[in-house]
Amino acid sequence: MGANLYPELGSVAHLFYAIDMYLSIHTAAGLALARLIPNPIVAFIAGLLSHFVLDFIPHGDEFLVDASFTRRRIRRRLLGAAILDGIILLCFLLLYIWITPNLYMPTVLASVAGCLLPDMLQGIYLVTEAKWLKPFSKIHDHLHNLPGHHLEWQKGVIVQALSFTALWLLLL
8 A cells, every 4th residue: 555656546546555465365364363263352353463464465456557547447447356356255255154164253253354454444544534544544555665565466466366375275
């Protein structure tokens, strides 16, 4: 996350940062943590911390939009990415719940909520510019803008696919 890379396009270009590392990967991490940590409160905190660890890994979605894109194209690109990610997240979550016996749902929900909360807060900040979220947004932005942190999107897709696969294997 970071400063709006395309200020001439307004806040719309900045919205693509709200999906950060794809939410489906954060969800997979949350499920892995829920499997390891039985206490919902501890699982929530671990999920929250894991979000920032995963966001620190270069993942290539920083270049989902281009400065040459129109506002309409940016919205379509972001909406498409968010919908695809949401479908993957939902399918993965439902599959995991279906194939995993004896899940303690409060822990699962708490862990996944912890993993997703930072991106949800960032999305709220980017849409509303709520002053109380600005300090959080700056911290969240910092992780995405460390020197040498960016990857081309093609390489980022590979990193995210490998991350997702590794987390899935941990869950089996």
